[in-house]
Amino acid sequence: MMPYYIQTKSQDPYQTEVFKPSMSTDLSVPLSQATFLKSAATLKQCPADLGAEVAFCGRSNAGKSSALNFLTDQKKLARTSKTPGRTQLINFFSLSEALRLVDLPGYGYAKVPPKMKEEWQRNLDDYLRGRESLRGLIQVMDIRHPLREFDKLMLEWCESAGLPVHILLTKADKLKRGPQQSTLLTVRRSVGSGVSVQTFSATHGIGKVELTRQINLWMAT
Numbered sequence: 001m002m003p004y005y006i007q008t009k010s011q012d013p014y015q016t017e018v019f020k021p022s023m024s025t026d027l028s029v030p031l032s033q034a035t036f037l038k039s040a041a042t043l044k045q046c047p048a049d050l051g052a053e054v055a056f057c058g059r060s061n062a063g064k065s066s067a068l069n070f071l072t073d074q075k076k077l078a079r080t081s082k083t084p085g086r087t088q089l090i091n092f093f094s095l096s097e098a099l100r101l102v103d104l105p106g107y108g109y110a111k112v113p114p115k116m117k118e119e120w121q122r123n124l125d126d127y128l129r130g131r132e133s134l135r136g137l138i139q140v141m142d143i144r145h146p147l148r149e150f151d152k153l154m155l156e157w158c159e160s161a162g163l164p165v166h167i168l169l170t171k172a173d174k175l176k177r178g179p180q181q182s183t184l185l186t187v188r189r190s191v192g193s194g195v196s197v198q199t200f201s202a203t204h205g206i207g208k209v210e211l212t213r214q215i216n217l218w219m220a221t
């Protein structure tokens with residue numbers, strides 16, 4: 001069977017679909033089967049570096065956990081990552097034996113002591129640099145505050161490392177369609193050609209098909 005993303009490819013960059021439960025979003029990557037696998041503080045503690053994984057990152061409160069829950073049709077999946085003691089860890093969810101989603105620690109927590117910040121930045125850096133199975137990074141940004149300082153640093157870092165990035169402009173429901181589309185355009189114009197951008201809303205069911213398609217594409221390579 002032809003992969004889902006080829007059958008339903010939509011080339012209209014301004015199109016945002018509203019997710020309906022009857023919509024088939026995925027025929028190859030079993031996103032709804034995601035189960036918590038393990039948490040890791042260092043690259044060494046990560047699960048075996050085999051198969052393929054896609055990681056999610058973003059400023060704290062941008063909507064990363066909600067995006068992961070909506071994507072996997074699970075209400076509590078990413079709650080694991082918010083369990084005290086796990087917020088600074090890399091959390092792995094397996095989709096199948098060979099495929100994983102990864103929830104990276106939220107950045108931008110002013111309360112984290114500088115020494116701890118330094119330490120997890122080093123661990124994050126090790127992970128992003130050293131992880132063979134990492135296919136791409138989903139960077140979650142609140143559509144009302146995109147491209148903050150650390151977001152830009154992360155993008156620059158990924159560009160220099162050759163790691164593909166897909167930006168989710170989430171909480172799109174907070175803006176009317178006009179401002180949504182103009183923010184989408186502005187962000188698209190300001191990022192490199194290797195970076196894709198879409199609007200998204202976990203609460204209003206926007207952008208799930210597009211995100212699923214991106215993950216399928218990455219995991220198929």
Ligand code: GDP
Nearest residue numbers: 059060061062063064065066170171201202203
């Ligand atoms: P995280 O810290 O990045 O994991 O962010 P959360 O997923 O916990 O979301 C932070 C806050 O934003 C919560 O109050 C969510 O209910 C809210 N939120 C997340 N996604 C959306 C969305 O798409 N639309 C709206 N209106 N609120 C959202």
